[in-house]
Amino acid sequence: MKKILSLVLAIVMVATMALTFSSCGKKTDWENIQEKGKFVCGYTLYAPMNYYEVEGDKTSAFIGFDTELATLVAQKLGVDIEFQEIVWGNKYVELNTNTIDCIWNGFTSNSKDDDGIERSEKVDFTYAYLDNKQCVVVKADRLAEFTSAASLAGKKATAESGSAGETFAKDSGATVEGVDAQINTFKEIKAGSVDFAVIDILLAQNQVGKGDYSDLAIVETIDIDPEVYSIGCRKGSDFDEKINEALVELLNEGKVEELAAKYNVHVTDSLMALKTAK
Amino acid sequence: MTFWQVTLNLLEGFKMTCSIFALTLVLALPLGLIISFGSMSRFKPLKAVVKVFVWIIRGVPLMLQLFIVFYLPGFLFGTPLFSRFVATIIAFSINYACYFSEIYRAGIEAIPRGQIEAGQVLGMTKFQIFTRITLMQVIKRIVPPMGNEIITLVKDTALARVIIVVEIIKVAEEMMAYAIIWPLFYTAVFYLVFVGALTLLFGWLEKKMSYYKV
Numbered sequence: 001m002k003k004i005l006s007l008v009l010a011i012v013m014v015a016t017m018a019l020t021f022s023s024c025g026k027k028t029d030w031e032n033i034q035e036k037g038k039f040v041c042g043y044t045l046y047a048p049m050n051y052y053e054v055e056g057d058k059t060s061a062f063i064g065f066d067t068e069l070a071t072l073v074a075q076k077l078g079v080d081i082e083f084q085e086i087v088w089g090n091k092y093v094e095l096n097t098n099t100i101d102c103i104w105n106g107f108t109s110n111s112k113d114d115d116g117i118e119r120s121e122k123v124d125f126t127y128a129y130l131d132n133k134q135c136v137v138v139k140a141d142r143l144a145e146f147t148s149a150a151s152l153a154g155k156k157a158t159a160e161s162g163s164a165g166e167t168f169a170k171d172s173g174a175t176v177e178g179v180d181a182q183i184n185t186f187k188e189i190k191a192g193s194v195d196f197a198v199i200d201i202l203l204a205q206n207q208v209g210k211g212d213y214s215d216l217a218i219v220e221t222i223d224i225d226p227e228v229y230s231i232g233c234r235k236g237s238d239f240d241e242k243i244n245e246a247l248v249e250l251l252n253e254g255k256v257e258e259l260a261a262k263y264n265v266h267v268t269d270s271l272m273a274l275k276t277a278k
Numbered sequence: 279m280t281f282w283q284v285t286l287n288l289l290e291g292f293k294m295t296c297s298i299f300a301l302t303l304v305l306a307l308p309l310g311l312i313i314s315f316g317s318m319s320r321f322k323p324l325k326a327v328v329k330v331f332v333w334i335i336r337g338v339p340l341m342l343q344l345f346i347v348f349y350l351p352g353f354l355f356g357t358p359l360f361s362r363f364v365a366t367i368i369a370f371s372i373n374y375a376c377y378f379s380e381i382y383r384a385g386i387e388a389i390p391r392g393q394i395e396a397g398q399v400l401g402m403t404k405f406q407i408f409t410r411i412t413l414m415q416v417i418k419r420i421v422p423p424m425g426n427e428i429i430t431l432v433k434d435t436a437l438a439r440v441i442i443v444v445e446i447i448k449v450a451e452e453m454m455a456y457a458i459i460w461p462l463f464y465t466a467v468f469y470l471v472f473v474g475a476l477t478l479l480f481g482w483l484e485k486k487m488s489y490y491k492v
Contacts, residue, residue: 097351
């Protein structure tokens with residue numbers, strides 16, 4: 001009896017501890033980040049947003065449009081930045097368990113997940129900062145089969161799980177097998193396990209036609225609605241406002257356009273409109 | 279990238295594979311023995327708790343255990359308790375300790391009761407009986423099943439990439455961003471060499487342990 005009692009008491013003790021832990025730390029995100037002196041930025045490897053540069057034989061610096069922009073924003077905010085690779089399908093889990101502070105990786109903000117819920121209801125987005133589009137990638141010798149969006153129905157597709165491309169592929173009537181990163185879609189097409197992939201055009205333009213992917217091609221005749229990238233913060237966070245402030249400052253200094261030119265991407269008109277010309 | 283550069287990159291990931299392997303082994307081997315004592319305990323409540331624990335750990339996929347150890351503290355307390363690597367080691371150690379404990383138990387219970395009674399007659403303490411009579415025979419008997427589990431562990435380390443621990447397969451997958459796919463298949467060589475070495479080691483151990491043979 002005594003043993004059972006002590007066991008029950010032990011459980012109660014652990015539960016109380018858990019409660020005290022969870023009730024403290026009611027500080028806002030920004031206060032927590034200031035306290036830590038850094039924020040953790042979740043990404044997946046994705047050229048031209050976050051990737052390692054290849055110099056001849058060696059991989060070296062971690063670069064990309066988002067990498068450099070996030071670093072500039074961190075400097076503006078006076079905190080350090082830590083880049084943490086994530087599995088894209090787990091992005092909301094990572095964010096909500098506080099293992100990362102923001103999702104900053106070509107995150108399409110004006111799109112629904114496949115549960116039909118707008119992404120903006122799940123995370124707090126910053127200003128839309130880049131234009132993007134999804135595109136269809138196929139084996140080059142099968143290009144002729146893919147003429148219009150209607151030709152996708154009934155085919156087998158792949159896309160990154162939890163991506164805007166996955167939602168598009170499902171909506172077009174294809175059966176979709178999700179993979180855990182956009183770059184993994186290429187090996188599916190090459191292996192012939194799927195007929196086409198839907199990925200971000202910025203990535204596709206960067207990779208398709210190169211190296212092992214030289215026999216792949218982008219289907220130019222299928223035009224998918226344009227979309228925009230934003231940075232995702234926790235729902236109810238105040239960190240997105242901080243990022244917005246920093247973004248506008250960087251915009252006014254001309255840094256954002258400079259980066260966009262370097263990586264050959266297009267800054268959204270809505271962000272450019274916030275520029276207060278001097 | 280050249281073959282040599284790819285090899286160097288993969289070796290970097292293979293280091294992580296080896297760290298997970300070695301740390302898990304170092305922690306799980308003794309922990310497994312403790313768990314096996316629990317599951318053989320004559321104190322019924324303890325035995326029941328340990329049995330249920332082993333049932334849960336062996337009954338839930340290791341991949342899910344990785345998610346639980348890494349993400350659950352963040353859900354409950356708002357901040358993650360462990361780094362990705364530490365979470366991996368915790369999940370792997372506990373999981374493997376449970377499998378090891380059953381192997382230990384099989385080994386220990388296979389020792390004839392008469393030998394222990396003989397030890398008691400000779401006036402040996404419980405500790406002496408265990409270390410001098412039981413353990414010496416257990417070790418040699420469990421080498422083949424342990425070898426089996428340990429070889430499985432080498433390959434299970436690949437699971438750690440679900441919480442982004444950058445082990446060798448993860449490194450190979452990341453290289454696909456440079457438009458090369460073959461490193462992914464090339465990783466097999468590393469596993470084969472490692473498991474080959476372990477197989478030789480266990481073969482040698484078995485020979486070495488053929489004491490008590492008439």
